[in-house]
Structure formats: structure tokens, C-alpha cells
Amino acid sequence: MSEGNILLKVENVGKQFEGNRVLKDVNFTLKKGEILGLVGENGAGKSTLMKILFGMNVIQETGGYEGNIYLDGEKINFKSPLEALNSGIGMVHQEFSLIPGFTAAENILLNVEKTKPNVISKIFGKRLETIDEKEMKKSAQIAIETLGVDIDPDTLISEMPVGHKQFIEIAREIDREKVKLLVLDEPTAVLTESEAEILLKAMRKLADSGVSIIFISHRLNEIISICDKLVVLRDGVVIVERPTKGVEIRQIAEWMVGRSVEGEKSVHIKNEEDFDDKDIILEVKNLWVDMPGETVRDVNFKVRRGEIFGIGGLAGQGKLGIPNGIMGLFPSGGEVTFNDKNLALNNTYNALKSGLAFVSEDRRGVGLLLDEPIDMNIAFNAMQVHDKFIKKLLGGLIKWCDNKAIKECAEKYIKELDIKCTSEKQKARQLSGGNQQKVCLAKAFALEPTLLFVSEPTRGIDVGAKKLVLDALRRYNEENNTTIIMVSSELEELRSICDRIAIVSEGKVAGILSAKASVTDFGLLMSGIDKLEEEGESNEQN
Amino acid sequence: MKLKSDSLKRFLIDSAVPILFIVISVIAIPLSKFTGLYLVREIVTRLTRDTFLVLSLLLPVMAGMGINFGMVLGAMAGQIGLIFVTDWGIRDVLGLVIAMIISTPIAILLGYFSGGVLNRAKGREMITSMMLGLFISGIYQFFLLYLCGSIIPIKNPKLLLSRGYGIRNAINLDTAGAFDKLLRVKIGGVPVSFGTILIIVAICIFTSWFRKTKLGQDMRAVGQDMGVADSAGIKVEKTRIQSIIISTVLACYGQIIYLQNIGTINTYNGADQAALFAAAALLVGGATVSRATIANAIVGTGLFHLMFIVMPMAGKNLTGSAMLGEYFRMFVSYGVVTIALVLHAWKRQKDKEMDRAQFRVDVKTSK
Amino acid sequence: MNRINQFIKSFGWPRIIIALFLISLFIAGPFFGVSTDMSLNDVFVRFGMNAILVLSMVPMIQSGCGLNFGIPVGLVAGLIGAVMSLEFKLTGPAGILAAFLIAIIAATIFGYFYGKLLNRVKGDEMIIATYVGFSFIFFMNMMWIVLPFKNPSSVQGFKGTGLRVTISVQEYWYHIISDFLKIKFTEHFTFPTGMFIFFALMSFIVWAFFRTKIGAAITAVGSNPEYARAAGIDVDKMRVISVIFSTILAAIGIIVYQQSFGFIQMFNAPLSFVFPSVAAVLLGGASVNKASIANVIIGTILFQGILTMTPSVINSAISIDVSEVIRIIVSNGMIVYALTRKAR
Structure with missing residues (x-):
């Protein structure tokens, strides 16, 4: 590996937020023209790492980071995303950052517009130069074509399908002439299958032209099919850094979720045999919930009276939408039966009145x-x-x-x-x-509920408090025989307290497993590997 | 076919307000018993008088700051300039030009201050700019009533109150009609002041050129989404301040043009109403709080003033009470601003819902 | 030292400056021949006249509708009550009670529609409220001319139709509340006990209202609408209730003002109550989304104190009448200051 060929080198990078360590001793390298797949659970440190790389203000405000990052052999420490952009790092975020009332061309060239000088601009400065629409269109056209899609640069963003918006977002980054490194955060999440394929091809093309790419995705098959190299983060530490060749999906899933030691074993005293499908307290059929960022598309599950039922899955897949929808906080539809009675949706008062209660994930909001x-x-x-x-x-x-x-x-x-x-x-x-x-x-x-939804109960609180909160929940469940549905992105937490756990992926239940099932199975469900769904269900039957 | 009817529908919805005003005017014109020639003459006069002020509101709308009710700051700056020029006895076009030169730095300063304040009140720019106008009007009054003639020398005793300091309530301008007299041509009995019209045309050209500059593009971007503009490296706050400065300076010139046409300054109450009438005119022309064009400004000024002329007379002829028409006129001025603001806020909520509704359809069909 | 800084920070510089200014005016007053008892008399009377109007800001601020720049909606309801009471030729307590009753009915109806409108324009309430208030005044101006009022004391003498610009209540219910249990201290200082009792009663109603189930729900809506929604509360309904409440208080407030002043001021008069009422509550320490009865009391004393003391003291001192300008700068400046505070 010659030094000259290395674009990005991350050396002993660490970061803590107010005493809470999120990254520790992270090392990896990325060669020119390579695609690196970055995978990890929520909270594994992926986004923090990208924030450091991109010079986001949060990092500076919370006291900077440890270790060194080299780009093209030069040590970098960006004070703002703008500096990162100027050094040739482009980033496509999960949320769109496009202006809906602008055309594709205007968005692609936002703040790097092609301009022509005129008399007035010569006196008053560059900002009064006139926009050269023709040049802009041409430049945008080239960027779009590079991606291998066909979008008219004059279309307004607000009139585009979601997939096209994603392409425009990427086109914007590659249009910058100096771009050397492109970070794509879950770019395929909003794309249809064929669109995703086009995008993957375009990424390959870009890489071949010498641009390095960091590709973050929860779809492990995409990682395997496109990436040259794989980095798995878990709990802020690099677990694996190796070429993708010869790696199996199952293996990645294991690296992602598997704890080195099988931490706390499930401690709940109740046995699964205590419950069966005869006494169902809540049945959810074809539920859809329109919660921005956590859309639920078609969810079905049954909860048995007295159990603690977990709902897990990666961020943005829709697990949070389920309780929010049933409680009427976001528009929803479908059929929910609670205590053998049909529960009217979109009516929070009614839901509370009939004995449901909800602890929201958005504590302060x-x-x-x-x-x-x-x-x-x-x-x-x-x-x-x-x-x-x-x-x-x-x-x-x-x-x-x-x-x-x-x-x-x-x-x-x-x-x-x-x-x-x-x-x-x-x-x-x-x-x-x-x-x-x-x-x-x-x-x-x-409220003395008969069924309690708890959403992300331990998010953002320290370890000691976490245990107290979980203990309180378990005690409440045991003492009052209150059924609890707990939604959490931390699988270990769910496994330590729940009886059964449903994993939600892309707005649907990918499978329901016993808390005792192996972590790998959970990992695979999270990655949206459909073929294992049956296996998951058979597990449940045991 | 469907597309055609859709776009027609859209056009009708977009121009609902102007159409409403055309209907009101069409009903009121015969009732007012004014002759056509009189109306045309009045409209032409008022178009030349007011259009510039209305145009000064365009840029802040583009920058997403809504109607800049703080344009009265500019109007006050313009009045100060005119008062000084009158004191120095400079006449005609030269007087107006010097008034503009004096008031420009004041307007820039006030605009800078105003922009800074509005940056601290994001999301409620309009009410803040309105209150700021009233606040600065207090300082303006303090300046003219107590400082002028005492600390700031005013030689012309005609300008001062009988107590020896402080500016009078009404001042006759030596510069009256200076722009209007340039290139005045009578067309079919209607005097048209091409001098002033040329200035207005120049500002229209400036505005449409400005929209195509980098700065104009930045303002549009900031107006649509501050967050995105910021992450693309556009200096959001600075751009917003710049839009307010330009608006304030233009309002200052607009007020000078307006006053040279009227011929007298109503020193203490003149500027307050400037923003209301300009805003109402713009909105009558079919503009919204987030989208306003030069055409909106010109059509709106014409329609608004047509109603303004016709209404009191129609009211009087109909009911015998002149006050009724007067109140109706004020009611409509405030009412049109209210309706436009309500429609805008309501549409924004509806748009959001529509977006989500579309999304829901997607979700259902994908099942 | 730290605690002093803390206090200044929480109380805000503008308020401290104005309070100090007011105190210095009171101290300086006697030196320029301004009698203290007369000043006190003025401050107390003006407090009694305006405090309920300022109090009417509280419900809407608490429910998150912001400052009630649309107070004319309530004022007009009060005017309707007052002129209707005169129309029935009711005098004394019966007269003012009738005025209250009719005003409350009118305010409830207006407040309902006003509240419904504000629910449609969340986020832009304040600017829209301002313009709604202004338009409503001019709309009612037409009504004052058109509606068939008959009482000769109300209608324009020479025409016999259309209301007068100012209508005297001398023969009807002048000082009905002001003179209740009044205490005469000196020749120039009569304490208007009745108005203070009445204000205390109104304050108690507001205080008690926010201690009921609905009041608690309204506070929650203003404090965090999402929280309220998650508790199954109909946010829009609570906002409408608060708007109705504010509107009723404004209607009652203007009648109390009129009985002390001696005249019903019609037509454009409500315009001049908008910004002073808003400014007073802010001056008392309220913010755009939080207000208490203490804010109302402090604010009204400070604001009315400045209004009464500046003309008398400063005019005597430097024989220049700057009070009007000071009023404009203080009241509007205070509102601008509050609007630029970060909402928390």
C-alpha cells in the first residue's frame, strides 16, 4: 500500500460528549477511487465520525476531538462544513437539503453559481455579478449525466419524485470540481429498487474516475455488492476493517450487533410459557402512520396480556411511528383492537381514556x-x-x-x-x-394504564439512570401486571427486559423473535434481509 | 385538457384578490359619477406618485421576510432630507437630488439597524418591523420637535414652530413637482410626467436585473429555506440585512418622489401610513407575503387607488354620508392586508397538509 | 454580586431603567412644585382605569397566542355594551351591569370567531391580530353610523342619526365603580377604592380560572402544545377559550375605563389602546409567552406612572412637553425589545 495512493487516513480518533464516550481510538484508511462501506448500529458512532470529518459546529462546541485526520497526506481540522467543502469533501445527508422552489440546476449550483461580471459588479463586488443561466444549465446537465439518470435541470425540486431529489442532492456534491471524497449517508433509503441500482452504478463510475466514497447503509447486500472495503463500528470502536471480498452478510450482521461477551442475559423471571396467543390485549393490523422520518407502512402484530413486548430496529425505519400512531399523535390508519374492542385511531383522548399510556421518545419536546x-x-x-x-x-x-x-x-x-x-x-x-x-x-x-407504551426510555441518560429506569419499568410490569410495549434502538436493552421483540424494517415488521434468539438473527432482520423472516417466525413459535 | 383547466383554476385563485377589487371598482365607478377622464387623470397621477414606494417592498418579500412594514424608516429618512433641503433653499431637481444624497446614509443606517433587529426576531419579522417603525417614529419626532432649531440649526423661520424650535406640522416644499415637471406631456387631456415615470422604469429594470444577480439569487435562497442556504455557505443574516437596507433606501427615494408630487410634508403623521398603503397596494395587485412581482406592484397601485378615489364618493352618493365611504376605504385598506396575511398563513398550513396527504397516498399504494 | 446580576438579568434592563426613572420623577416632583398627592391621585386613578385592559393580555399570552394586538375586538364589544345600555336608558348600577352583560355576550361571539381565525394562522398570530383589530374598528365605524341608535345623548345632535364621537355617561353611570367606598385623603387625592376592589375581583377570577382543570390545560397548551396534544387535549379549543376570555376582559376593561373617564369614546378611539396595553404587560416583566397577574400590576403602575409623571415633572422642570414622545418611545420600544427576545 503506497502512501501516495491514500486519500483519507483516520488515526486514533476519539470523541466524548460531556463525559459520554462515543468514539474511541478509531483507525482506518481510504484509498483514492475506493468505496468504503461504513456499517454499525444506531449510536455506534457513525454519524459522530462523519460530523468530525465534515467539521460540524457541534464538534467544536463540545470541545473538539482526539486524534488526527489526514486528507491527501495533509492534516486537517475543519472549523466549519464550509472549509470541508472547500477541501473537496462532499456530504449527502439523510434529510434533503434542497430548496423546493428552485430548479434542479439552481440547487445543484447553490452558492457556486456561474456568473458573468458586469459594470456594476466591477464597482460593488462579485455578489452583483449576473447569473449565467445557460452555463448553469450546462454544468448541471453534466453533473446529472454523470449519475446516469435523466432529469431535466429546469424541473422544480418541489415537482420531483423523492428518488430524483436524492440524485440532485448527490449531483450537487459531485459538481464541485475539487470533490475528492464523497460521504453518502443512507442514500438508498428513499429510492426504489431500480433507482437504487442506478445509484450504485453511478457510484462505481464516480469511484473509477478517482473520487473516493464513504457509503453508509443499513442494506448490507448493497454494501457487499458495491464496496471495496468494509469498516464496522460498534460502540465507538472499529470492530473490523477489511476488504469486502469474501465477506458474508451474516458475518457483517454479527459484527454489527454481537457483543464480545454476551452481556446481561435476559433477567426477566417470567417464562414464555406463561403467555400464549389466547389472551391478546392488543392486536394491530395493517397499521400505517404518517410520522415524518419514521413512516410506518404496514405493520401487524399481537401483544399478549402481561408481557413486555419490545420493538426494535434502526433509526428511520418506523419503529417510533408505531406508538405515536396508535396514540393519535400522528395521522394513522389501519385496525387496532385493544381489549377486544376496536380502538378509534387519531384520537389521543380516547386512547388515553381507554387505558393506554405513552412515554414519548421526545422527552423535552x-x-x-x-x-x-x-x-x-x-x-x-x-x-x-x-x-x-x-x-x-x-x-x-x-x-x-x-x-x-x-x-x-x-x-x-x-x-x-x-x-x-x-x-x-x-x-x-x-x-x-x-x-x-x-x-x-x-x-x-x-394514569394507571392497562397498557403502557414506552419509547426510547433510556435515550440520552447516563448508565446508572438507565438501570433505574429499566428496573422501574420491570417492577411496574410485575406488580400491576401492566402490559408494556417498549420501543428502543438499543437491542441489548430490549433483550434484557422484554419477552418478545419485533424488529421493524422499512415500515414493516421484519420478524418477531424471542428475546433469547441470537443477536445475529436480530442483526439480519434489521438489515432487511427478507429471506430470514420465516426463520424468525418459526423461532417465535417454539 | 385537464392541465389547461387546472392552470386556469390556478390563475383564478392566484388573482382572486385583484379580480375582487376589479369587481368592487366596476360596481362603484358608476355610483361615484366621476367622469372617465377624471379617473384616468387621477390614476395616472397616483401611479407616478406611489409606484416607487410599493416597489420598495419587493426585495424583503423575496428574502422571505414578508412585508417590510419597517419601510417607514426609509420614508422618515427621506422626509428629513427634504426638510433640510427646504431649509437651505435649494430648489427644483437639484434640491431633490441633494435631499436624496443627504437621506441615503440615514436610510442605510436605519436599514442596517432594522435588519439587525429583524434577524433577532426570525419568524415574526412583520410584526417586529411594524413596531420598529412606530418606535423609530418616536425618535424621529424627538429629533424634529426638540433637536431641530435648538441643537441643529434651522435658518428658515417658516419651518419652525412659533416657540422657536421644532419643525412645523406641515411644510410647503420648494422642490414641489420638480420631477413631475420634467418631460411632462399632455396626452388627450391627461398630463403624464415622463420624468418620474422614467425613474420608476429605471427602478423596475434595476429590480428585475437584481433578481438575476448572485446576491438576488442568494436572497431567494435565503427566503425559501434559511437552513439550506446556510449549509451551502450563504451568509444568511448578512443577506437579510442587505435586503432590508436596499428596501429602506428605496422607500426613502419613494417617499421623496411621493412628496414632491404632493408638494407638502405632513411632518409627523405622513410616514406612518406609507407602509399600510404600500402594503395594501401590493397585496391588492395579487402579491402574497412570499411572492411579489413588479406587475403585482403596478397593477395593485392602480387598482388600490382607483378604489381609493371612487369609494368615498360612491359611499356618499349612496348613503349621503361622506364619512361612511372614508371608513370603508380604511376598512378595505386594513382588510386587504388582513385577508392577504390570513390567506398566506392558511395556505402555508394547507400546503404542509397537502404534502403529507400526497405522502400518505404513496404509502397506501406501495402496500 | 452574582445574585444582583442574576436579578438584573431576569428582570431585564429596560424595566430597571424605567423603574429608576419613575422613582427619580417622584423624588424630583416636589422640587418643581408638583404636588405629590395630585401625582399619586393620578397614578391610582389611571391604574384603576387601565389595569383590567392590561389584565386582558394574560389569558392569550398563557395559551401561546402571543400578545393580544387584536384587543380592539374586545374594546368594540365593550363599546357595544356601553351604547346599548345607554339605549335602554338604564342608569346607576343597573346601567353598568347591563353594559357588562351585553358586552360579555358580544365579546363571547366576537372572541369565538377571532379565536377560530387565530387558530388558522398559527405562528403569525400577532401581525394578523393587529390588522384584524384595525380592520374591525373601521368596520364598526361604519356600523356606528348606520345602526339605528335612538338615545339623543348618543346620536349626533344635528342629524339625529349616527353615534357621536364621544358620548357622555354623566347622567347614566358616571363613576359608579370609582366612587364605591372611595376614601378622600387630601383635597387632591381621592383613592378610588371601588376600582381597586373591582380589579382585585377580576384578578381573582383570572387567577382562579388558571387553577381549574381547563385553566391548567390552557397553560399546558401555551407552554408546550405538543405536550398538551399528547395528553389528549383539544389544543384549538383551548386557544379559542383563552381568546374569548381575553376578549371579555378587554370589553369589561373599557367599560370600567369609561365610567371613570366619564365618556364613551367611539370610532377610532380603540386604536389608541392597543400598543399601550401590550407595552404595559411587557413592562411588568411578561414575555411573549408567559404572563402573570404580578406582571400586570407592576407593568400598569410603571407605565401609567411614566405617563402621568413625565408631563407634570418634566414640563415643570424644563418647560418642554416631551411626554408624548417619551410615551411613544417607551411603549413601542418595549414591544420591540420583547419581540426580539428569544422565545423559550
Whole structure:
């Protein structure tokens, strides 16, 4: 391996956010004209690594990173994405960053427009140069053609199908003349199969012309078919760096999810034999949910009374949409039967009233009133839905908040869940993430639900608090026989607490496995390998 | 065929407001009993008088900042320029040009300040720019009422209040009609001031040229999506400030053109209404808070003023009360701005829903 | 030191400057021959006249509808109540109660549609409210001319139709609330106890309202609409309720103002209440999305204090009347300041 041929060298890179280590000692190299497949679970550190590479502001604001990165043999440390762009790194993000009212050409050349000088611009500077539409169109046309697709550069982005938008986004990056390294973050997620194929071909073409590509995808078969080289990240560490040749999908899946030691074994006391399909508390048929970024397309599953049912899968695949849809927070359709009764969708009040409760993944955005005291946060839902903590005055005409009852309730949960606070009157904003999460749990418990949805209960909280939250959930499940459906991107967490786990991929349930199934099986389901679906289901039957 | 009817529908929806005003005017014109010649003369006068002010609103709309109600800052700068020129006794076109020269730096400064404030109030630019106009009007009054004639020397006693300092409420301009008198031609009994019209044409050309420059393109990008523009390396805040500066300076010139036509300055109340009438005119022309063209500005100015002339008279002839027409006129001015703002906000919500609805269809068909 | 900084930060520089300015005016007053009792009298009377109008900002701010620049909707409802009461020729307590009752009915109807409209334009409430308020005033101006009012004290003398610009309530319900249990301290200082009791009553209603189930729901909607939605609350309905409540308070407030002032000011008069009412609540420490009754009280005292003290003290001191300009700069400046604060 000659030094001259190496474009990117990542050396001992590490990063921690406020004491939370997300990357440790990451090393790999990328040669010119090579395609590198980067895989890993959510939270494995992929996006942090890319943020470092791209000089995103977050990195600087949180104290920079450790180690060195070399581009073309030169050490780099970008202060802003703009510097990265100028050094020839292009990045296509998962979310589109296109201007809908602009044409394809205008988007491709955004802020690098072709201009012609004129009299006024000679006096007042370059920004008053006139746009050269003809040149822009030509340049855009070339970029689009490189990708091997046929899109008119004059089309407005808002009138394009999703797949075309993705191509425009990539065309924008390759149009920059200096582009040496292209980072594609899940570019095929929104494409149809044939479009994905065109894109993969285009990537090959680009690579052959000397551009190096870092390709992030959860579709492992794509990784195998296109990449020269494979890097697997797990828990912030590079597990494998090797050529793709001769690697099997199963193997990658294992590297992705497999823990070196089989961590905490499932500790729940209940046996699967305790449950069967005779006592179904919730049945979901053909559910679709229109939750931006977490679309659910067609989901079917049954939950048995008293179990803890896990829903896992990679980010953006739709697992979060399931509870949000059933609870009526996002438009949804399909058929949901709860306690043998049909549950009307798109009606949050009704869902809560019939005994469901939901702890949202968006703790600060949906879960809490940050500027209100803890007791109000805990009691609010129970008060609004079940008329608890209410004193009726004037024969029920005035429903007065019973502050004493609210206080007692809050004190009870503060004690039970060990919420660390100065008093029940402390503002929710001032609590730590873990304690905020406990307040969210208390809010749901105060509703005394028969079925509880918990979404990402341990996201963004420290290890100690994680255990407390999970313990609280398990205890609540055991003491009250409340059925719990827990959605989480952390497979280990699901395996440690759940009885059965459904894996959601591309808006559908890829399979439902017992928590005891092997990690590899879970990994494969996450990667959307269809052929293993049957195997998954047979597992469940055992 | 379907496409044709769709685009027709779209055209009708887009121009619903102008059509509504044409209908109102068509009903009101016979009631007002004005002669055609009189109306044409009035409209031509008012088009030359007001169009420039309305045009000054275009760029902030393009930069996504909505109607720049803060254009009154520019109008005030223009008035200050005119007051000084009057004090120095400079007449005619030279006086106007010097007034423009004096007021330009003031307008740039005020525009810079205004742009900075609006950058701190993203998402509520319109209400903030309106309040900013009222706030600066307090400072403007302080400047003219207490500083002029006491700290700032004013030689011409005709300008001062009888107490010895402070500018009078109404000032006659020596420069009255200076632009209008240039190249004035009578066409069929209607005097047309080609001098002023040439200035307006020049500004139209400037605006449409500006849209095609890099800076114009940046403004459009910022106006559509600040986030994307920022990640592409466009300096969002700076671009927004620039659009407000240009708008303020243009409003300043617009006010000078407006006042030279009127011939007198209403020192303390003149500028306040400038933004309301300019905004109403633009919106009557079919513009929205996020899209406005030169054609919208010109058509709107014509239609709005047609209604403005006709309505009080029609109201009087119909009910015998002149005040009724006057109130109706004010009601319509405010009402049209209200309707345009409501329609825009409502459409934005609907568009979002439509996007999602389309998505839902996709989801269902893919099953 | 740190705590002082903290205090200044939370209270905000503009408020501190204005409070200091007001205090210095009170101290300086006597030196320029301004009698303190007269100043106090003015401040208390003006407080009583305006406090309920300022209070009417609270429900809408709490529900997240922002500052109620559309207060004319409520003011017009109050005008309707007042002129209708005169039309029935009711005097004394019956007169003002009738005025309240009719005003409340009108305000409920107007507030309902106003609230529905604001729900359609979320995010742009303030600018639209401003223009709705203005348009509504001019619409009602036409109505004042057209509607067949009969009472000779209300209609224009020479024509017999169309309302007067100012209508005296001298013979109907002048000072009905102001003079209730009034206490005369000195010749120039009479404490309008009635107005303070009435304000206390209104404040209590607002306070109590936010301690009921619906009130708590409205607070949640304003504080975090997503949270409220996830608790199964009909966000739009809560917003409409708060708008109706604000509108009713504004209607009551303007009648209280009129009974003290002695005249019903018709036509364009409501225009001049918009920005001062908004500015006062902000001056009291409220923000675009959080307001309390304490904010109302502090704000009204500061704002009305400045308004009464600047003309008398500064005019006596330097014999220049800058009060109008100061009013414009303080009230509008305060609103601009609040609008540029980051919403949290």
C-alpha cells in the first residue's frame, strides 16, 4: 500500500460528549477511487465520525476531538462544513437539503453559481455579478449525466419524485470540481429498487474516475455488492476493517450487533410459557402512520396480556411511528383492537381514556412542561383524562385543581422512583435527563394504564439512570401486571427486559423473535434481509 | 385538457384578490359619477406618485421576510432630507437630488439597524418591523420637535414652530413637482410626467436585473429555506440585512418622489401610513407575503387607488354620508392586508397538509 | 454580586431603567412644585382605569397566542355594551351591569370567531391580530353610523342619526365603580377604592380560572402544545377559550375605563389602546409567552406612572412637553425589545 495512493487516513480518533464516550481510538484508511462501506448500529458512532470529518459546529462546541485526520497526506481540522467543502469533501445527508422552489440546476449550483461580471459588479463586488443561466444549465446537465439518470435541470425540486431529489442532492456534491471524497449517508433509503441500482452504478463510475466514497447503509447486500472495503463500528470502536471480498452478510450482521461477551442475559423471571396467543390485549393490523422520518407502512402484530413486548430496529425505519400512531399523535390508519374492542385511531383522548399510556421518545419536546413544576407534570394527564386530583365546586360546574392531592401523588412517585429534586415544586427544566425521564414515567404511571407504551426510555441518560429506569419499568410490569410495549434502538436493552421483540424494517415488521434468539438473527432482520423472516417466525413459535 | 383547466383554476385563485377589487371598482365607478377622464387623470397621477414606494417592498418579500412594514424608516429618512433641503433653499431637481444624497446614509443606517433587529426576531419579522417603525417614529419626532432649531440649526423661520424650535406640522416644499415637471406631456387631456415615470422604469429594470444577480439569487435562497442556504455557505443574516437596507433606501427615494408630487410634508403623521398603503397596494395587485412581482406592484397601485378615489364618493352618493365611504376605504385598506396575511398563513398550513396527504397516498399504494 | 446580576438579568434592563426613572420623577416632583398627592391621585386613578385592559393580555399570552394586538375586538364589544345600555336608558348600577352583560355576550361571539381565525394562522398570530383589530374598528365605524341608535345623548345632535364621537355617561353611570367606598385623603387625592376592589375581583377570577382543570390545560397548551396534544387535549379549543376570555376582559376593561373617564369614546378611539396595553404587560416583566397577574400590576403602575409623571415633572422642570414622545418611545420600544427576545 503506497502512501501516495491514500486519500483519507483516520488515526486514533476519539470523541466524548460531556463525559459520554462515543468514539474511541478509531483507525482506518481510504484509498483514492475506493468505496468504503461504513456499517454499525444506531449510536455506534457513525454519524459522530462523519460530523468530525465534515467539521460540524457541534464538534467544536463540545470541545473538539482526539486524534488526527489526514486528507491527501495533509492534516486537517475543519472549523466549519464550509472549509470541508472547500477541501473537496462532499456530504449527502439523510434529510434533503434542497430548496423546493428552485430548479434542479439552481440547487445543484447553490452558492457556486456561474456568473458573468458586469459594470456594476466591477464597482460593488462579485455578489452583483449576473447569473449565467445557460452555463448553469450546462454544468448541471453534466453533473446529472454523470449519475446516469435523466432529469431535466429546469424541473422544480418541489415537482420531483423523492428518488430524483436524492440524485440532485448527490449531483450537487459531485459538481464541485475539487470533490475528492464523497460521504453518502443512507442514500438508498428513499429510492426504489431500480433507482437504487442506478445509484450504485453511478457510484462505481464516480469511484473509477478517482473520487473516493464513504457509503453508509443499513442494506448490507448493497454494501457487499458495491464496496471495496468494509469498516464496522460498534460502540465507538472499529470492530473490523477489511476488504469486502469474501465477506458474508451474516458475518457483517454479527459484527454489527454481537457483543464480545454476551452481556446481561435476559433477567426477566417470567417464562414464555406463561403467555400464549389466547389472551391478546392488543392486536394491530395493517397499521400505517404518517410520522415524518419514521413512516410506518404496514405493520401487524399481537401483544399478549402481561408481557413486555419490545420493538426494535434502526433509526428511520418506523419503529417510533408505531406508538405515536396508535396514540393519535400522528395521522394513522389501519385496525387496532385493544381489549377486544376496536380502538378509534387519531384520537389521543380516547386512547388515553381507554387505558393506554405513552412515554414519548421526545422527552423535552412532548413529554414535559419544562417550565412547570414536577407535580404538575406528573398529575397533568391523570387530571385531564380521568378527572383525578379534582375537587368539584358548585355541583361540578367548576373543576378545581386539588393541589394537596397533586402534591401527595407527586411525593409518592418522587419516593418510589427516587427522583432527585429539591422539592415537588422544582421546575422540570432543572432536572437531569434521567430524572426528567422518571417524571415522564411517573406521569404515565399516574394514569394507571392497562397498557403502557414506552419509547426510547433510556435515550440520552447516563448508565446508572438507565438501570433505574429499566428496573422501574420491570417492577411496574410485575406488580400491576401492566402490559408494556417498549420501543428502543438499543437491542441489548430490549433483550434484557422484554419477552418478545419485533424488529421493524422499512415500515414493516421484519420478524418477531424471542428475546433469547441470537443477536445475529436480530442483526439480519434489521438489515432487511427478507429471506430470514420465516426463520424468525418459526423461532417465535417454539 | 385537464392541465389547461387546472392552470386556469390556478390563475383564478392566484388573482382572486385583484379580480375582487376589479369587481368592487366596476360596481362603484358608476355610483361615484366621476367622469372617465377624471379617473384616468387621477390614476395616472397616483401611479407616478406611489409606484416607487410599493416597489420598495419587493426585495424583503423575496428574502422571505414578508412585508417590510419597517419601510417607514426609509420614508422618515427621506422626509428629513427634504426638510433640510427646504431649509437651505435649494430648489427644483437639484434640491431633490441633494435631499436624496443627504437621506441615503440615514436610510442605510436605519436599514442596517432594522435588519439587525429583524434577524433577532426570525419568524415574526412583520410584526417586529411594524413596531420598529412606530418606535423609530418616536425618535424621529424627538429629533424634529426638540433637536431641530435648538441643537441643529434651522435658518428658515417658516419651518419652525412659533416657540422657536421644532419643525412645523406641515411644510410647503420648494422642490414641489420638480420631477413631475420634467418631460411632462399632455396626452388627450391627461398630463403624464415622463420624468418620474422614467425613474420608476429605471427602478423596475434595476429590480428585475437584481433578481438575476448572485446576491438576488442568494436572497431567494435565503427566503425559501434559511437552513439550506446556510449549509451551502450563504451568509444568511448578512443577506437579510442587505435586503432590508436596499428596501429602506428605496422607500426613502419613494417617499421623496411621493412628496414632491404632493408638494407638502405632513411632518409627523405622513410616514406612518406609507407602509399600510404600500402594503395594501401590493397585496391588492395579487402579491402574497412570499411572492411579489413588479406587475403585482403596478397593477395593485392602480387598482388600490382607483378604489381609493371612487369609494368615498360612491359611499356618499349612496348613503349621503361622506364619512361612511372614508371608513370603508380604511376598512378595505386594513382588510386587504388582513385577508392577504390570513390567506398566506392558511395556505402555508394547507400546503404542509397537502404534502403529507400526497405522502400518505404513496404509502397506501406501495402496500 | 452574582445574585444582583442574576436579578438584573431576569428582570431585564429596560424595566430597571424605567423603574429608576419613575422613582427619580417622584423624588424630583416636589422640587418643581408638583404636588405629590395630585401625582399619586393620578397614578391610582389611571391604574384603576387601565389595569383590567392590561389584565386582558394574560389569558392569550398563557395559551401561546402571543400578545393580544387584536384587543380592539374586545374594546368594540365593550363599546357595544356601553351604547346599548345607554339605549335602554338604564342608569346607576343597573346601567353598568347591563353594559357588562351585553358586552360579555358580544365579546363571547366576537372572541369565538377571532379565536377560530387565530387558530388558522398559527405562528403569525400577532401581525394578523393587529390588522384584524384595525380592520374591525373601521368596520364598526361604519356600523356606528348606520345602526339605528335612538338615545339623543348618543346620536349626533344635528342629524339625529349616527353615534357621536364621544358620548357622555354623566347622567347614566358616571363613576359608579370609582366612587364605591372611595376614601378622600387630601383635597387632591381621592383613592378610588371601588376600582381597586373591582380589579382585585377580576384578578381573582383570572387567577382562579388558571387553577381549574381547563385553566391548567390552557397553560399546558401555551407552554408546550405538543405536550398538551399528547395528553389528549383539544389544543384549538383551548386557544379559542383563552381568546374569548381575553376578549371579555378587554370589553369589561373599557367599560370600567369609561365610567371613570366619564365618556364613551367611539370610532377610532380603540386604536389608541392597543400598543399601550401590550407595552404595559411587557413592562411588568411578561414575555411573549408567559404572563402573570404580578406582571400586570407592576407593568400598569410603571407605565401609567411614566405617563402621568413625565408631563407634570418634566414640563415643570424644563418647560418642554416631551411626554408624548417619551410615551411613544417607551411603549413601542418595549414591544420591540420583547419581540426580539428569544422565545423559550
